[in-house]
Amino acid sequence: MSAIPEEFIKKTTALSDEVTRPFANSRKIYVEGSRPDIRVPMREVSQTPTTTNGANEPNPPIYVYDTSGPYSDPSVSIDLLKGLSDLRSAWIDERDDTEQLDGPSSEYGTERYNDPELDKLRFEHIRAPRRAKAGKCVTQMNYARQGMITPEMEFVAIRENQRLDELRTNPEYKALLKQHPGENFGANLPDTITPEFVREEIASGRAIIPANINHPEVEPMIIGRNFRVKINTNIGNSAVSSSIEEEVEKMVWSARWGGDTLMDLSTGKNIHETREWILRNSPMPIGTVPIYQALEKVNGKSEDLTWEMFRDTLIEQAEQGVDYFTIHAGVLLRYVPLTAERVTGIVSRGGSIMAKWCLAHHQENFLYTHFEEICEIMKAYDVSFSLGDGLRPGCLADANDAAQYGELETLGELTKIAWEHDVQVMIEGPGHVPMQMIKENMEKELEDCHEAPFYTLGPLTTDIAPGYDHITSAIGAAQIGWYGTAMLCYVTPKEHLGLPDKNDVRDGIIAYKLAAHAADVAKGLPGAQVRDNALSKARFEFRWEDQFNLSLDPERAREYHDETMPAQAHKVAHFCSMCGPHFCSMKITQDVRDYAESLKIGDVAVAVEEGMKEKAEEFKQQGAEIYKEV
Amino acid sequence: MSAIPEEFIKKTTALSDEVTRPFANSRKIYVEGSRPDIRVPMREVSQTPTTTNGANEPNPPIYVYDTSGPYSDPSVSIDLLKGLSDLRSAWIDERDDTEQLDGPSSEYGTERYNDPELDKLRFEHIRAPRRAKAGKCVTQMNYARQGMITPEMEFVAIRENQRLDELRTNPEYKALLKQHPGENFGANLPDTITPEFVREEIASGRAIIPANINHPEVEPMIIGRNFRVKINTNIGNSAVSSSIEEEVEKMVWSARWGGDTLMDLSTGKNIHETREWILRNSPMPIGTVPIYQALEKVNGKSEDLTWEMFRDTLIEQAEQGVDYFTIHAGVLLRYVPLTAERVTGIVSRGGSIMAKWCLAHHQENFLYTHFEEICEIMKAYDVSFSLGDGLRPGCLADANDAAQYGELETLGELTKIAWEHDVQVMIEGPGHVPMQMIKENMEKELEDCHEAPFYTLGPLTTDIAPGYDHITSAIGAAQIGWYGTAMLCYVTPKEHLGLPDKNDVRDGIIAYKLAAHAADVAKGLPGAQVRDNALSKARFEFRWEDQFNLSLDPERAREYHDETMPAQAHKVAHFCSMCGPHFCSMKITQDVRDYAESLKIGDVAVAVEEGMKEKAEEFKQQGAEIYKEV
Numbered sequence A, B: 001m002s003a004i005p006e007e008f009i010k011k012t013t014a015l016s017d018e019v020t021r022p023f024a025n026s027r028k029i030y031v032e033g034s035r036p037d038i039r040v041p042m043r044e045v046s047q048t049p050t051t052t053n054g055a056n057e058p059n060p061p062i063y064v065y066d067t068s069g070p071y072s073d074p075s076v077s078i079d080l081l082k083g084l085s086d087l088r089s090a091w092i093d094e095r096d097d098t099e100q101l102d103g104p105s106s107e108y109g110t111e112r113y114n115d116p117e118l119d120k121l122r123f124e125h126i127r128a129p130r131r132a133k134a135g136k137c138v139t140q141m142n143y144a145r146q147g148m149i150t151p152e153m154e155f156v157a158i159r160e161n162q163r164l165d166e167l168r169t170n171p172e173y174k175a176l177l178k179q180h181p182g183e184n185f186g187a188n189l190p191d192t193i194t195p196e197f198v199r200e201e202i203a204s205g206r207a208i209i210p211a212n213i214n215h216p217e218v219e220p221m222i223i224g225r226n227f228r229v230k231i232n233t234n235i236g237n238s239a240v241s242s243s244i245e246e247e248v249e250k251m252v253w254s255a256r257w258g259g260d261t262l263m264d265l266s267t268g269k270n271i272h273e274t275r276e277w278i279l280r281n282s283p284m285p286i287g288t289v290p291i292y293q294a295l296e297k298v299n300g301k302s303e304d305l306t307w308e309m310f311r312d313t314l315i316e317q318a319e320q321g322v323d324y325f326t327i328h329a330g331v332l333l334r335y336v337p338l339t340a341e342r343v344t345g346i347v348s349r350g351g352s353i354m355a356k357w358c359l360a361h362h363q364e365n366f367l368y369t370h371f372e373e374i375c376e377i378m379k380a381y382d383v384s385f386s387l388g389d390g391l392r393p394g395c396l397a398d399a400n401d402a403a404q405y406g407e408l409e410t411l412g413e414l415t416k417i418a419w420e421h422d423v424q425v426m427i428e429g430p431g432h433v434p435m436q437m438i439k440e441n442m443e444k445e446l447e448d449c450h451e452a453p454f455y456t457l458g459p460l461t462t463d464i465a466p467g468y469d470h471i472t473s474a475i476g477a478a479q480i481g482w483y484g485t486a487m488l489c490y491v492t493p494k495e496h497l498g499l500p501d502k503n504d505v506r507d508g509i510i511a512y513k514l515a516a517h518a519a520d521v522a523k524g525l526p527g528a529q530v531r532d533n534a535l536s537k538a539r540f541e542f543r544w545e546d547q548f549n550l551s552l553d554p555e556r557a558r559e560y561h562d563e564t565m566p567a568q569a570h571k572v573a574h575f576c577s578m579c580g581p582h583f584c585s586m587k588i589t590q591d592v593r594d595y596a597e598s599l600k601i602g603d604v605a606v607a608v609e610e611g612m613k614e615k616a617e618e619f620k621q622q623g624a625e626i627y628k629e630v
Helices: A006-019 A089-095 A107-113 A140-145 A151-161 A164-168 A195-204 A244-257 A271-281 A290-297 A307-320 A333-339 A349-361 A371-381 A402-420 A435-448 A469-483 A502-523 A530-540 A544-549 A554-564 A568-572 A585-598 A603-621 B006-019 B089-095 B107-113 B140-145 B151-161 B164-168 B195-204 B244-257 B271-281 B290-297 B307-320 B333-339 B349-361 B371-381 B402-420 B435-448 B469-483 B502-523 B530-540 B544-549 B554-564 B568-572 B585-598 B603-621
Strands: A026-032 A039-045 A062-065 A098-100 A130-132 A230-235 A261-264 A286-288 A324-327 A384-387 A425-429 A454-457 A487-489 B026-032 B039-045 B062-065 B098-100 B130-132 B230-235 B261-264 B286-288 B324-327 B384-387 B425-429 B454-457 B487-489
Touching (some): A062 A530, A140 A151, A244 A261, A244 A502, A261 A271, A271 A286, A271 A290, A290 A307, A307 A371, A333 A402, A402 A435, A425 A435, A435 B469, A435 B502, A454 A469, A469 B469, A487 A502, A502 B469, B062 B530, B089 B098, B107 B271, B140 B195, B151 B195, B244 B261, B261 B271, B271 B290, B271 B307, B290 B307, B333 B349, B402 B425
Parallel strands (some): A230 A261, A261 A286, B261 B286, B286 B324, B425 B454
Antiparallel strands (some): A039 A062
8 A cells, every 4th residue: 555645646647648648650669789688769750751743752760869768658658656667777787896785874865764754755666775885986987997888888879879870871861861061169970979989988088978876767878079969957846836746747748858867956845755756757867956955954054064964965865866966066265256246146056055155164165175075975876977167157247257267167177086086077057158258168168177078057148038048048058069068958938037837848948959959960960960851851842740740849830830720631731821822932842843854855954954054063163062971 | 981890990999909008117218319300219117226235226227229119108199090100201301302193103003092892901091102203312322322311310320329328428337338348250330329320331231221211100220230130020911811900910019029120921812901001000111022912913823923013013012111122033044953952942932933933934033134123113212122032941951052152142243233223232041051051151141242231031050840940040040140140030939830920929029139139249239238237137136027127028027927926025025936035046145245245354354355366367367358348
């Protein structure tokens, strides 16, 4: 008999109905690696044939990077109360460098575990935590440096490739593989991602696989400048609103729409229990900001924070399976006064907490002074660092100032220390930055932080559009992603105004997916343009359903179309409501194409073709290259 | 007794109620020029005082560029049935180079005017059209080249400045005027826009004031790379849906949210009458694509188009007051086959119509062969050219290809011819372009088209997000605006899917307003950061109402805030629902600031301040410049 209230069970069952609905004409496939338990999920979107002018030419399926986990696989039965199946335990076991503990080793974790009052809230199938054996380092970085290719590394290599090698050998994809040369700003984007390439990138610190040994449910993914640009989503209750069910629902929702990682930023009640529910059901890596919970433990008084209780919080969360921790260890005492003349001071919650602590105690930030001890904890569970930018600018006026850059330099020093411990690191970045100052941020991060992956919030390119900050920031995100940022932290339309609801989360995610994709295309990531090409061909051929199905949000595309053209017949109509049946430029173009074809003999055809040749020649002479083969 | 049906009158009265509601704490002001009839509208947003820590410091009003026309002025009584008041007739009269005609001189205009069937649709207070006297050229370019500063030029100079000169001499604005140095890519952005500077820019062709002598209601505005980046909005019924009332409503709505110009792209019934309603009530310049109406006149058969009926259409529309015409004169016969291998062929409606005509007749585009005659018509009414990019790419794959660039070169040749006639010109641009190829478009346009203002649609930076193309394109628009595009043609969320409704129009406009603003900031336009600085200060001080009122969409910002924090008391709360009362970083920052202040004596203070000095010194030595005085 479960202690979980009926109400909760009903809600969680209801949500799985809503969010597990597969996308139309899509099929979950798994690409097997070198061993049968490496099964990499992808979404296969099938297409209808081209039937223009009575033709009947098949269009090949398109493979899409899939973050939705088992939720979109109809063959998997989802039970949020039991959690996802355990993908990685065998891999972790094999390495024989971890031990299973009897129970949580943190004081707080033990206390919560033994509190019968929490039975009604607690996830019921908690595994005993795992920890590195004494003297062992269980990080992917350590393995990589030892020359070992882990199943996690092979998994991400297959995942990044999205079957590109197979597509290259299949003539059906020849036209779809055409792609403009990118401008990569020094990124190294190989034609094929091999497991060995993944290993090298991780060994060098240029990429991370956030995968705590206590989060075996995670589908491994990689964050690095030489891979697809990723996006992070945030959820979290606060003292004012939201509940466990809502947060779990938002997590599944985030996975559905394309979130690559998810940060649980809860600051309200029952943080520990909420986190457990999220972790056990999340195929995405989960990040947290442990100082939020630590502060809650001292009733919001930052001056009462101590290293000891922070340390206990790290262990508590690491043993639950959090994959990366935001640690604001770069907020040094000497940087704090640099923010006093800012327009918006310190806007990072973690940053302001630590700044207040430093001033209250007249001491250096304890996250900085205890940094090596933090590394010791992180390496025992393979928690990755997300070195927090506590002094990031909160408005255009404060961008790229001495406080922000001072902290960034310190994060670079800390990166080196973490790497000495073989702990994986990424670096958090701004914030609010006008467009002309974005590139400098990227360049400085690469230099100061030794090419550790950059993970930025936006940046927002103007302050004057609250209610639309998913857009002000998608503009900056696309640019900084292009310049080399590895992961973009999403922003919802509610930024600065309130807590996002499900619709806001979806809007924020799609804005960031498209920004990340625009960045991949601009960098020249091999294969990045396939989906654009396929969708555009479908659009031109009035394959409406294919156009919807290939889009980032098939449901919204269909819904918008149906608002003005609801009839099913219109889904195959060779026009839409924007122009009506007689004015459709795409229809006219087809006529032009047919006509041009018919002109291939005769005087005019010769004249036309000569003009074309002349133009093409001229174009070539200018050194213009439109396409390269991927 | 009006012939207009009650139904229509009721609707138009109702709409003025909704869309004339002034924004909270805003006041319409008029800045007078060198003569009393030059009265330039602006919106003054008042602010509440700063009351942090018991202070009571006033915050000065912020002046905002205002496109909403008389609709947001409660002292003006709006009557859509009569149209707006006549701002420019005296200026036009004074120049004594025009004559009032007895009635429309186009065949089609006369026919419609005399058709009693149309009484129920027709705007009732039609003025007889005005035309240049024989041998006169009435364009702003001609006046500028003659050394004449017209009232229109003075009007836009005052409008562009937005009282910046006065703000500079007022100490209350000192901090708000701080701004980061821009990266202007060769734009010339003077500290103050003088009427003489406007004249020079127009004389050189680098800027235009679209202001037909038959659209005296227009509030003059300028489009040029050395001025604020502008945005264009589109409306238009089609054969499938929409009606006159809806279109007029959308026009007022577009003006309210910040559309600088508006294109009426109607292709359905009663185009002529709809246009009259729009023009008589529009404070914004109105553009059209005359070939759409011409095609309607030949029942959609492009091969039946003739120069004679197109010419009649130009005169018909010029005499109604259309301010700029999109003319696809660069779609040359020899470029058409260059599109045959494209993924999406020709996607411009005008472009495909002309391509089809060329092929059907085996003749060169009649817009090209009759270009000088078109110039003769344009100069008689001061209609500006918007030279259409009929061969713009409709997907990433087709970007920057030989067809697109061939046409652009031809547009450059045509620009020179138009300028020989003193006709104002802007150049239309793409479309769909991946980020790494956007800059090349701008550079090529500046070179090939002799710095005529560029007016681009987006560009969309990926094809895979139908339903979110206001965002895919705002990303490209912000970039190309920064590089030098003068006006950005908005895209709504319904792009590619259906006809936008009012909400889509609002979403599209705000996405483009923020993109244009981000571009102004990035270019370093003097004063561009004032509103960001003021809003950020309000945000930091928890002046919620000021934050809403200073934003691009005050109503949505307020609505989003109220979703999670509806109580009025929360509008002055020093926290919001995102973090709750105990975690607010802005509140903590204030504590830090107070604390830092209190530390100004004593050992720690010395240490802190030394750290700060050291850092600041280091920063200066790196040559970093954070602020410049505007």
